[in-house]
Amino acid sequence: MTVTQMLAEIALRFSTLSLVAIGGINAILPEIHRVVVDVEGWMSAAEFSELFALAQLSPGPNAMIVALVGWKLAGVTGAFVATLAACGPSSVACYLIWQWVDRLRQSPVRAIVQRALAPLAIGLILASGYTLAVGADRSPGAVALTAIATAALAFTRINPFWVLLAAAAVGVSGFA
C-alpha cells in the first residue's frame, strides 16, 4: 500500500467512526482497535497498547490516541489526517446542532434539557476520574496522591500545573 492509499484508508476508517463517538474517542477505541489490529493487521495489539500509554502521557484531549495511530501508519501527515478524520465530522455536527440549540434560547424546553444534562455530565466526569484512578492507583502512595489532587482541585484555587509537577517530583522517589 502506498502512503497515499494508506492516508485515504485512515481518513475513510476514522471519519466513519467520528459520528458515533458519543462520549468521545474512548467510546470508539475498541472499534479502532478491532479495525487497526484485528481486521487490517496494521499493527500488533502490543504496539497499540504502547501507543495508548503514550497518548495518556501526552497533553491534549484523549483524541491523541487517534493521532498516534495515524502517525505510526503514515507519519506526521497520517497523524493530522487521522485527527481531522476522527474529530472533523463530529465537530461539524456539533456546530450545526449548536446553531439550532442556540436559536431555542428562550425555549423552556432547552432550559429543561440543559438542567437535566448538567448533573449527568458531572456524574460522567466523576466516572472518568474514577476509571483513571483505578488504572493509576497501584500503591498506597498513588492513592494518596490522587486524594490530595482531588482535594486541591475541589477546595482550593491552586494551579493544577503545580499539583501535577509536585506529584511527578514525589513520584521520582518511587512513592507512587
Next chain:
Amino acid sequence: MTPIDPDHSPLAVISRATLFTSFLKMGLLGFGGVLPWARRVIVDERKWLDDRAFAELIGLCQVLPGPNVVNLAVIIGSRAHGPLGSVIAVSGILLVPVALMLVIASGYASVAHAVAVRNAIAGASAAAAGLILGTAVRLLLHTRPPPRGLVIGGTAFVTVGVLQWPLLWVLVVLVAVGIAAEWRAGSPAQ
C-alpha cells in the same frame, strides 16, 4: 442561564488571539485530561461562564459525538467568531497538542525505560486522576443539583465508572429519565 445570552455574554467579545491562546493553554497543559483545565480557564480565569453554565454546556458536549472538550471549543469558538472561531479554538486545543505529542513520541523511546521517568509518570498519572475527580466535586459543590439530579449523576457514575457499562446505553436511558424528571419538576424558574 444568562451567561449564554448573546447580548450580555462575555463570549461575544473574546478576541481571536485570546480565543486561540486560551484553548491552546487547555490543550497543552491538559496532561491526563483537558477538562480540569477547561473549567479553570473558562470559569476561573476568563470568567466566560459560571460553574452552572459550564456544567450545562459540557453536558450538551458530552451527549454529542466527538471529544467533549473539542465540542466545547466548537461551541465557544462559534459564539465568539462564528465558524472561524470554531476552527481557531479547535486548532488551539487539538492540532497544536498533536504536533507537540509527535515530538514527545519521537523522543519517548529513548527514555521510556528509565526508572526515574517511569516513577515520575506514575506520580503524575495518579494526580491527573485526582484533578478530574476534584473538578467533578467542585462542579457538584458549585451547581448544587436537586436530589433528582444527584440520582441521575450518581447513577451515571456507578454504571459508567464502577460497573463500566457501555456509555451509549447509559446515556440513552439517563438522558430520557433526566429530562422527564426535570419536566415533572415543573417550570424553568431557577
